[in-house]
Amino acid sequence: MKRIIVCLKQAVDVTQLKVDPATRQLITASAPRKMSDFDKNALEEAVRLKEKNAGVEVVTVTVASEEAKTVLREALAMGADKAYVVNDAGLKDVDTLGTAHVLAEAIKKAGEFDLVLCGESSLDSFSGLVGSRVGELLSLPQVTSARKLSVEGDAVVGERTLEDSIETVKAKLPALVTVTREINQPRIPSLMMIMKASKKEIVTWTLADLAVDKAKLASKIEVVEVLAPKTERKRIRITGESVAEIADKLAKALIQEGVVKR
Amino acid sequence: MSEGKGVWVFSENADLTLEMLGKGREIADKVGAELAAVVIGSNAADWANELVKYGADKVYLVDNAMFGRFQAEAYLSVLHNLVVNYKPETVLIGSTKNGKPLAARLATRLEVGCVPDCSRLGVDEKGRLVGERITYGGNAVAKLTFKTKPQIVTVPSRAFEKPQPKKRSGQVVKLDLKAEQAKTEVVETKPLETSSVRIEEAEAIVSCGRGLEKKEDRVLLDELAAVLCGQVGCSRPLAEDRKWFSEWVGLSGHKVKPKLYIACGISGVIQHVAGIRDAKVVVAINKDEQAPIFEVADYGVVGNLYEILPALKEALKKQLQ
Ligand SMILES: Cc1cc2nc3c(=O)[nH]c(=O)nc-3n(C[C@H](O)[C@H](O)[C@H](O)COP(=O)(O)OP(=O)(O)OC[C@H]3O[C@@H](n4cnc5c(N)ncnc54)[C@H](O)[C@@H]3O)c2cc1C
Numbered sequence: 001m002k003r004i005i006v007c008l009k010q011a012v013d014v015t016q017l018k019v020d021p022a023t024r025q026l027i028t029a030s031a032p033r034k035m036s037d038f039d040k041n042a043l044e045e046a047v048r049l050k051e052k053n054a055g056v057e058v059v060t061v062t063v064a065s066e067e068a069k070t071v072l073r074e075a076l077a078m079g080a081d082k083a084y085v086v087n088d089a090g091l092k093d094v095d096t097l098g099t100a101h102v103l104a105e106a107i108k109k110a111g112e113f114d115l116v117l118c119g120e121s122s123l124d125s126f127s128g129l130v131g132s133r134v135g136e137l138l139s140l141p142q143v144t145s146a147r148k149l150s151v152e153g154d155a156v157v158g159e160r161t162l163e164d165s166i167e168t169v170k171a172k173l174p175a176l177v178t179v180t181r182e183i184n185q186p187r188i189p190s191l192m193m194i195m196k197a198s199k200k201e202i203v204t205w206t207l208a209d210l211a212v213d214k215a216k217l218a219s220k221i222e223v224v225e226v227l228a229p230k231t232e233r234k235r236i237r238i239t240g241e242s243v244a245e246i247a248d249k250l251a252k253a254l255i256q257e258g259v260v261k262r
Numbered sequence: 263m264s265e266g267k268g269v270w271v272f273s274e275n276a277d278l279t280l281e282m283l284g285k286g287r288e289i290a291d292k293v294g295a296e297l298a299a300v301v302i303g304s305n306a307a308d309w310a311n312e313l314v315k316y317g318a319d320k321v322y323l324v325d326n327a328m329f330g331r332f333q334a335e336a337y338l339s340v341l342h343n344l345v346v347n348y349k350p351e352t353v354l355i356g357s358t359k360n361g362k363p364l365a366a367r368l369a370t371r372l373e374v375g376c377v378p379d380c381s382r383l384g385v386d387e388k389g390r391l392v393g394e395r396i397t398y399g400g401n402a403v404a405k406l407t408f409k410t411k412p413q414i415v416t417v418p419s420r421a422f423e424k425p426q427p428k429k430r431s432g433q434v435v436k437l438d439l440k441a442e443q444a445k446t447e448v449v450e451t452k453p454l455e456t457s458s459v460r461i462e463e464a465e466a467i468v469s470c471g472r473g474l475e476k477k478e479d480r481v482l483l484d485e486l487a488a489v490l491c492g493q494v495g496c497s498r499p500l501a502e503d504r505k506w507f508s509e510w511v512g513l514s515g516h517k518v519k520p521k522l523y524i525a526c527g528i529s530g531v532i533q534h535v536a537g538i539r540d541a542k543v544v545v546a547i548n549k550d551e552q553a554p555i556f557e558v559a560d561y562g563v564v565g566n567l568y569e570i571l572p573a574l575k576e577a578l579k580k581q582l583q
Contacts, residue, residue, distance in 0.1 A: 014399025014533075026402050095375060096366075124398055126513075127378050132366035141335070141445035144363045161454065162359045163275070163419075168450040175445075178363075220375030224392055224405035229536075233544060234560040246563055247573035250545065251581050253561055259522040259543045261465070261491050262582055 001053055001151055001173065003113045004046040007103055007134065008060045008075055008083075010068040011036035011123040024227040035071045038119025040078075042179045044186040045149055046117050047079035053151065057081045059110055063102045065091040069202065076197035077189035083200070084110050088207040090217070096125075098217040100133035105210040107138065115156060116176040120145050128178075135176035142176040143169045147183050267295035268348065271318075272341060273356025274302075274332045276309070277424065280316050282354045282417050284425035285383055287317035289352065292385040296320060298350065302340050304330035307434070314432030316425050321434045322348070328441065332360050333448075336441030342371050343439055350412050352391055354383075357416035365416045374410040381421050381517060381539075391415070400513045400536030418517070420462035461509065466492025466522040467541075469511055471534075472499050473527015473548065473567055477506045482571045483526070489578050490522065497528050512537035526567040530555025547571070 013034045018027045035043075043060065050056040060075045062068050062085040072083040086106050094102070107116060116138070118131035135142040143149075146158035157170045158177055171177075189197070207214070238253070240246040254260045269290040271282040283299060290297040298320040299313045310323040324340050341364070345353065355365040357379050369376035380393035390407045393415050397404045461467065468487045474480065474496075483494045495518065501510040511518055512534040519540035526547045528534060535558050538544060546559035547570050556562040563570055 012398065014401060015531075017398055017401045019401060026398055028398075097370060097373070097375065100370065126397055126399070128362055129366040129369075129376055129378055132363040133370040135363075136367040136370035142363065143446065145359050157449070160359065163454075165454050166452045167448055169446055170449050171446040216373070218409075220373075220408065220410040221377065222407045222409050224386075224407055226397065226402050226404045228401060229396075229403045229539060231558045233558055235556065235562065236560060237556075237562050237564070239564075243565065243569045243573045244577070246565065247570060247577040248581075250561060250563060250574055251577035254522065254543070254545070254578070255581055257522075257543050257560075259466070260578065260582065 001049070001056055001114045003057045003059060003111070004049060005107050005110065005113045005116045006039070006043045006046045006058060006060045006075075006080065007116065007118040007131070008039045008043065008062045008071065009036040009119070009122045010034070010062060010064050010066075010071045014124055019228040024230070026226065026228065033068075033071070034123075035074055036119055036123040038121055038123070038179065038181060040119075040186045041181055041183050042117040042119050043075055043078055043080060044184045045179055047187075048184065049115075049149075049151060050079065059084065059113075061103060061106045061110060062086070063091060063099050063106065065089055072202050073194075073197060074189065076200040076202075077194045078187060079193070081200065083202045084205065085202065086205045086207065086210065090207050093219055094217050095219040095221045096127055096129040096133055097220055100130050100137055101212055101216050102207070102210065103130070103134050104137035105212045106205065107134070109205070109210060114173045115151070116140065116174070118176065118178045120178045120180050131176065131178035138176070140174055140176040141171040142178070143171050144178045145180050146177050147180045149177060149179070149183065267293060268298055268350035269293070269295050269352045269354070270298050270300060270345075270350040271354045272300040272302075273358065273361055274337070275356050275358050275361070275419070278356035278358065278417070278419050279313070280424045281420070281422045282356060283313065283317045285417065285422040286354055287425065289383070289385055289391065293351075293389065295351065298322060300324070300341060300344060302329050302337055304328075310434045312427075314430060314434070315427035317430075319432050321432065323434050323436050324439050325436065326438075326440065331448075333441070333444055334360065334364065334446060335444040338364055338367050338371075339441045340439050342368055344437070345372065345412060352413045352415065355414065355416050357418045362416050365414055369414040372412065372414075374412060374414060375408050376414040376416070377406045377408070378416045379418050380415050381418065383415060383417070383422075396513060396536050400532040420460070421517075461493055461495055461511070461516050461518055464493040464518065464520050466490035466524075467495045467511070467518055467520045468492060468524045468526065469495035469497070469528060470500065470526045470567070471497035471528030474500065477504070479568070480506065482568070486524070486571055486575045486578075489575050489582075492520065492522070497534050525555055525559070526571060528555055529553050530558055
């Protein structure tokens with residue numbers, strides 16, 4: 001094995017998102033961004049494979065409509081050797097298929113590879129489609145939702161948890177693997193690693209640099225609305241002089257609601 | 263029934279197939295289309311006939327020893343072949359760990375859109391198929407529709423009711439399809455220990471968060487749950503970090519719909535709340551009166567769960583007598 005590609009998304013940090021209470025719209029423009037959690041696990045796994053197999057290069061590929069340098073620097077500090085980013089305002093409204101087309105073209109342009117690693121899902125849109133879509137566009141066999149991974153000769157072996165079983169799957173290289181958060185605990189780069197990373201290369205492309213058919217980037221999905229969920233709860237506080245009194249009042253309320261079986 | 267309007271369902275999971283037939287029937291009736299199920303398997307003729315009772319007008323049956331168990335590439339190539347030949351307008355695919363990648367690759371092979379994990383699905387007043395999914399870590403619900411056909415949707419387990427079987431007539435179409443040599447191979451399968459009771463089916467859930475100090479204290483929840491004929495649940499940290507439970511409620515866990523959900527020592531972060539949207543009544547017990555869980559609860563008690571839970575159990579026992 002010579003080269004591992006990791007697809008990295010710069011995602012909205014959903015734990016810091018704010019909602020406009022009047023309109024229930026999300027305020028995404030000013031929300032902080034970070035490396036999507038699951039992708040960080042994919043990168044960590046790639047770096048571990050590199051540490052185990054001498055001569056392996058780890059390359060990241062990112063598709064973004066906005067600046068993503070901080071995330072790429074972090075990836076390089078974690079141990080990636082080179083980062084490619086397709087940065088183009090024209091990518092603002094692409095859906096999962098458009099993103100996958102751009103990723104696939106960028107991966108092809110980045111050169112030969114044995115393995116493509118992706119997070120199972122992204123932190124913000126959480127669709128869990130892009131990895132498999134890239135796999136399809138590159139005609140790669142795939143192992144999805146891997147929680148353990150190893151390379152054995154010309155194949156990758158992944159363990160995945162299904163609804164009622166644990167399965168071990170072997171796929172011939174080159175292959176694509178999507179990983180879960182359980183697979184590892186990503187490292188926190190040391191100051192040394194951060195300094196060393198500043199010398200590593202970030203290659204920036206625009207859509208014009210890639211052989212992407214623009215027609216294929218048109219979104220296939222129409223967004224009807226994206227709004228914070230309505231909370232229609234009663235918000236009644238139960239108070240009392242003693243714990244017993246509170247419990248009595250609560251029990252009574254629940255029985256009246258008809259949600260307790262007699 | 264006009265050509266190219268069919269609604270299809272496919273899942274390798276039996277229960278999910280039935281649940282999607284229920285929802286599929288509703289959509290098909292609204293748009294005046296035929297409802298079809300796709301069955302890929304081995305010795306599956308009886309199952310195919312059974313699906314008619316659950317609402318299928320037609321069942322495409324691909325029965326071959328090679329399809330005895332799920333094989334990603336083979337199933338994809340069969341399903342793609344069928345879709346290209348019979349041109350359904352809508353395809354519902356069960357959002358299992360195997361089904362979702364299948365849907366993603368099918369949609370890509372067809373160059374069309376896919377809306378994953380629809381917790382709600384319906385036809386709007388303009389006749390469009392609209393799927394609802396939770397996004398942005400539970401901060402928002404997205405309503406999405408399609409610009410391309412076929413419209414590929416993935417449906418999670420237990421999102422929709424299983425219909426009652428009825429005596430009805432339908433057609434089973436047997437097809438002899440084979441699949442190409444696969445580049446992946448399942449080398450081992452081990453059964454997974456899962457609780458036989460599914461939390462999605464619980465009528466009452468007593469759920470705990472990091473407010474629970476010790477694993478053994480779970481008995482407090484068990485006892486209350488027993489009085490309520492319900493089950494016990496938890497927030498993610500109790501399962502993922504502390505490993506006291508194997509499953510959790512929320513965005514990345516189970517989406518539950520009990521009549522009663524009692525959240526004890528759970529702060530009510532949006533990712534947790536995303537899993538209890540469909541609970542009828544939510545009760546919050548938390549010692550921090552500022553905890554966000556109170557904003558999304560019907561009844562709130564500011565207090566120590568170690569005192570409130572036993573007292574509530576006694577009060578319920580007394581009043582239910
Ligand atoms: C992408 C993503 C997905 C996630 N998915 C999920 C998910 O599916 N489900 C989920 O639960 N989380 C999920 N999380 C994690 C989530 O963000 C929170 O970290 C988690 O829900 C917090 O759990 P908690 O409420 O138990 O703990 P905490 O937030 O620590 O809250 C503990 C609460 O207990 C109260 N308390 C303490 N002692 C007592 C006592 N004696 N009596 C009464 N109250 C007491 C405290 O006041 C506090 O409010 C996800 C996070 C991300 C980023």
